[in-house]
Amino acid sequence: MARKSLVGVVADELLDRIIAGEFPPGSSVPGELELSAKHEVSRMTVREAMKTLEAQRILSVERGRGTFVNPLNRWASLEAVLRAASEGVNDASAAIQLIELRRMLETGACELAAGRISDAEIGTLHGYVAAMRKAHDSDDLAAFVEADLAFHDVILRASENVFVAVLFEPLHRVLEKRRTQTSKFRDIQEHAIGHHQAIAEALESRDAGRSRSAMDAHMQQTLDDLKTYVLEAKTA
Template sequence: MARKSLAGEVADGLLDRIVAGELPPGSVVPGELELSSRYDVSRMTVREAIRTLTAQNILRIERGRGTFVNPLERWSSLHAVLRATSEGTDASDAAVQLIELRRMLEAGACGLAAERISDQDLAALDALVDQMREARRAQDLERFVEADLAFHDVILHASGNPFVAVLFEPLSRVLAERRSETSAVPEIQEHAIAMHVAVGEALRRRDPEAARAAMDAHMQQTLDDLRTYILNR
């Protein structure tokens, strides 16, 4: 792997401080002199780092006023948003927003999959639901999460749209971390298995509307469980 440039290291350092809440949205970024001293780099390197974060809409430059941190919803870097989602201080809000994103994309993907899914994929879904049941009985959280994620991955690929799987690939690490937290609750495991069964049945009927509705209901149940058992709200 290529070594990160000095400007890239400074940009990462600033992003770390933003994600940690040290530089919250709307705050002014320290000046070039202070940053060059803090990171022991030239002012030109600092400028390049600032340009990098500005290009990703993480920062904005206001002439005559300074450089400011933008709110998360304005960021255009998926990598940076994922870091904020998994490491930031607003983890509860981020968890809800992640389910909202999944709901928009996965319901549509499930509808496409209903028209295109193969018998082999359907058999794989059945096997993964069985694996979830076995893992629940054995209290094997890691295996349960693995089967859960694989179930959704089969559907994303069965949609036949390569962009869908590509969009979800960067989310895999965050999804695994979230599932490990939520799936530790026995009631959530029970609900997840029931919802996966319903999704599989709709796909087996090759009914796009039913498949979309089943996945949408699954996402709603996931959101309800998150609020009830994890966020307590």
């Protein structure tokens, strides 16, 4: 684990204070000098921390006036918004919203991919389904998750839309922890294998509507699994 640099620590702590509501949107954060005193670092270190938050559109720096907090809907960092949205009891709501978002992108990408996917990629998809089946039989969780992720990645690339891939990347990173968590259950694995098989066949038929529906069904199942196994378990 790489130790965080001072800049990273300062940026994190400042973001925490913002999320905690100490500096609401529109208000200004303390000046660079004040922050450098509070965190016991030099002004340059504070400036670099500010620059990272500014690049994520969390802060707006105005020369001569100060540094201000942007409203949450202008933040450009999914991770930061996720941290803000997971405060308090909203964690379950945030998890559901993330899957809703994933559903939009994955079903959309799948619909596009139907008209663009190559025969070789179809073959690769079937290969990953077989890998999932094998991992399921030998009870290899890591291999199962890896094949699952690779399957979706092929479809994403086949959609031939760079921007979808870019927006999906941070989502992927945020969800990958949860993925391993839900894939632990053997019956969920069985459901997933069936859905992936159906998706691969739909894409093979090059039918955009059918491909979309197949992916949509998979996403619906994922949402149901999350509610049933993860969120319910948490309340118990």
